[in-house]
Amino acid sequence: MxxxxxxxxxxxxxxxxxxxxxxxxxxxxxxxxxxxxxxxxxxxxxxxxxxxxxxxxxxxxxxxxxxxxxxxxxxxxxxxxxxxxxxxxxxxxxxxxxxxxxxxxxxxxxxxxxxxxxxxxxxxxxxxxxxxxxxxxxxxxxxxxxxxxxxxxxxxxxxxxxxxxxxxxxxxxxxxxxxxxxxxxxxxxxxxxxxxxxxxxxxxxxxxxxxxxxHNNIEKNIKSLINNYYYQNEYIKQSVIKLYLKSRHNKRTAISHKKINAQNFLLQIKIIQLFCFDNFQIYLESSKIIKVIHKINNQSLNFSKIMTYNDLIFLINRNWFYLRIKI
Structure with a gap:
């Protein structure tokens, strides 16, 4: 062997x-x-x-x-x-x-x-x-x-x-x-x-x-678990990319929050993370994104500021969730 x-x-x-x-x-x-x-x-x-x-x-x-x-x-x-x-x-x-x-x-x-x-x-x-x-x-x-x-x-x-x-x-x-x-x-x-x-x-x-x-096969079981997690993670990543591309605004730095809210909560977090990284190369922690999601769900569709993060402002207007740099 x-x-x-x-x-x-x-x-x-x-x-x-x-x-x-x-x-x-x-x-x-x-x-x-x-x-x-x-x-x-x-x-x-x-x-x-x-x-x-x-x-x-x-x-x-x-x-x-x-x-x-x-x-x-x-x-x-x-x-x-x-x-x-x-x-x-x-x-x-x-x-x-x-x-x-x-x-x-x-x-x-x-x-x-x-x-x-x-x-x-x-x-x-x-x-x-x-x-x-x-x-x-x-x-x-x-x-x-x-x-x-x-x-x-x-x-x-x-x-x-x-x-x-x-x-x-x-x-x-x-x-x-x-x-x-x-x-x-x-x-x-x-x-x-x-x-x-x-x-x-x-x-x-x-x-x-x-x-x-x-359990005397602990190493073997952990390896099997890691393999399962790998395939699950790959599926999540592919789903996030597809949903993000479908929800993007064709001209502005924005994504449709209605399309996002229809998804699983984990996918919502990952899509917003990808949105922030794709446009401004920042990695937003899950805890902050969860606050953003809750605020989006509680806001009306009128123009409103959700939160600020460093030099960025998160906004919602009608069906769109925006990310804008402070001036």
Whole structure:
């Protein structure tokens, strides 16, 4: 079974590179088992399959959270030297951020680096375990359905550039077994056992507890739930786009509130969100949109101001809901 999984990963990467004619790859690594295994796959494919030259570069973001950070950086540099490749290391000093902020910061640095040096493909070592942990984290934050599955195998990040997460079909235990089999130099990160980090507590305590005392197939069930949510979310997004296009004014920045009010309450929220983003590139929170919807329903059809938001004024006039910039 594990050997079959390995072939699937190799085939996925090979097919993606060929399909999109990829010539340059930037792999974001951590030094952990996931990224080390991904390095092994890429270097093997480069030697065995691709006749044309593919540029592979590695990037590591060092937050310098712990005293041993320099040792981990040295370990990564030595391994990259061993395989005769190159790595770029960004060191962040004196900034204490939350786990979410650090993740966004890393993606920002990696994306800017990829854009600056024109890499066609960014790869990360996220596994199916990361999907499950992110899902649990998002539930505790009260995230909506669109945020419960925010890790896709592939996505387009900017013009002619993609991000690929080929290991999402493997869990951490399987990847650990593979690394041991091939004697890959995994860095044992002590911060993985700090329970003040929420993800570690989910990984080390919550999931094992549920598996032992509540349901031994918890990971499989969460994966199935995420798949269901994905298809539900795609259906909602397609419905919202269709309804928004039908309700738009053909000349003005407005939508028909009568057509919107006839829809499901969730669709009403999403249509107004899309309306605001499409015209003014702002994301209006659901709580504010709910207030707008209630005010629209309670207003007469005469010209009336609903609410203000930053430099925008929400108005209603006859059958139309308007968004106007303050003068």
């Amino acid at each position: 594990k050997q079959l999984d390995l072939e699937k990963i190799r085939t996925l990467i090979k097919y993606f590179i060929i399909q999109h004619n990829i010539k340059s790859i930037l792999l974001a690594i951590s030094g952990g088992q996931d990224s080390i295994y991904l390095i092994n796959i890429l270097e093997t494919l480069k030697k065995q399959l691709f006749q044309t030259k593919i540029e592979i570069s590695y990037i590591y973001i060092d937050h310098q959270w712990k005293p041993s950070s320099h040792k981990q950086v040295k370990h990564i540099i030595n391994y990259i030297k061993l395989i005769k490749s190159r790595i770029i290391i960004y060191q962040i000093k004196g900034i204490t951020l939350s786990e979410d902020e650090c993740r966004k910061f890393r993606y920002h640095i990696i994306s800017k680096h990829a854009a600056k040096y024109k890499f066609q493909l960014i790869m990360t070592g996220h596994s199916s375990t990361d999907i499950i942990e992110t899902f649990v984290q998002n539930i505790t934050k009260g995230s909506g359905i669109e945020s419960l599955n925010n890790l896709a195998i592939k996505s387009k990040i900017f013009q002619d550039a993609f991000i690929l997460r080929p290991l999402l079909g493997l869990d951490r235990n399987t990847i650990y077994w593979i690394c041991k089999k091939f004697c890959l130099p995994i860095w044992s990160d002590s911060t993985n056992y700090l329970y003040k980090i929420q993800r570690n507590r989910i990984r080390q305590e919550l999931i094992p507890y549920i598996r032992k005392y509540l």
